[in-house]
Amino acid sequence: MADDPAPGFRRWALKLEYDGTGLVGWQRQNNGVSVQELLESAAARLIGGRPLSSATAGRTDAGVHAAGMVVQLDLPDDAVTDARQIRDGISFHLKPHRVAILAAAPAAPGWHARFSATSRAYRYTILNRPTRPVLQMNHVWHVRRPLDVEAMREGAALLIGRHDFSSFRAAACQASGPVRTLDVLDVRREGEIVTIDAMARSFLHHQVRNLAGSLQLVGIGQWSPAKLGAVLAACDRRQAGPTAPSEGLCLTAVGYPADPFSAGTSAS
């Protein structure tokens, strides 16, 4: 199978935390530093420059953060044998960049970071107060007008389930179709912080940020909660709200039928 490691390679599962500020996102690009480039460079230093390849459970955009991204790393099968050495060695070589490995484990046969994943969880964070972000700078969307979280929750409930999400899909989206099943869309307030937690098997490009942008319009009272249902039914990106800024978004977890990091051979 094309998705298995090449002959002579062994697959490792890695859990990553990164601060997306100043990075171009997960994928290698010509216009800046990517998480993929940093990870592969650090792994190459660990194994003395031998060949390797990586793939991710999901590509994050420029400025988006991760607290639990899962990535696969195919290394020469005699290069490293210990999960702790991978976790700590790659984290060491990633310094001083704000990227580190939280956990590492040998992958089970047939496991693929992207194709085996059954859920992705994102948290979108809004700082809702008059004063600009200071301690949370680069990690929140700053919304000055008071948000009505109850109205946002009411609107969010209309979006949960299996729908054509064309209204919340970026024009550049490369997915084969616009239908997704949104399992969770939960809005909560804790003081000045309003969080939007979203979970699905997979998301369309910019889907969470587009949902956050429209939920914000409900929160400030510009839209009724019911309007979100109408926007969803329109299947038209022009009907929905703006794309919320990237810095408020964090990939928190990727789910698999079996936790790749729970085995005794993992380091976590």
Added chain:
Amino acid sequence: MADDPAPGFRRWALKLEYDGTGLVGWQRQNNGVSVQELLESAAARLIGGRPLSSATAGRTDAGVHAAGMVVQLDLPDDAVTDARQIRDGISFHLKPHRVAILAAAPAAPGWHARFSATSRAYRYTILNRPTRPVLQMNHVWHVRRPLDVEAMREGAALLIGRHDFSSFRAAACQASGPVRTLDVLDVRREGEIVTIDAMARSFLHHQVRNLAGSLQLVGIGQWSPAKLGAVLAACDRRQAGPTAPSEGLCLTAVGYPADPFSAGTSAS
């Protein structure tokens, strides 16, 4: 009274949030940028370079953060009349520094940011996991060894109350005496994050960081909880643990008999 505003000046109460990373702390110093210098410069720009003076509820050290520092600012009494203008105008002139005004209000007669304060609350945050901090970089103390929070709580309970805290007092402390009343010393875990909340009328220099350093020794099992009682009784700084790093510390709140920001004339 020497503590009242000079003739022709009006006193304002400000609540500040700042990220202490890279700053020398609250107080003006020759070796770097202080919060006081940034605040006074920004306020001077708001009022066209006219004279002003400031004082704080407490001096924070280099690298220490604040989410609710209270400061007084004496401005010419005809310079500004609106609390919102002070909050937003000073915050604007503080850009791009990680310092901003959360709230502003005209001070009540006789009010002084430091002498009227009846409590200070600090939070010390530890990231307790093998991997170095990424998303919380510069805002936590990284402790790799697993912390026994129950043991820390047991030890902390021995320190609450009115005691001679000489064992937890920096040599450079300028307070007149070593006796303080520690009202709260609460240790909690939420996932990888362990927080130590401390509240007192006032603290000795480095007291919270010294308490955190000793609590950490209990947490990793190097000390029994009871040892903290013995260290306290010794009244000897050499008996206590190390001073925990500044970046884990945040001043969260300053208390007054009447909330300076609750009046209708405040902006918060």
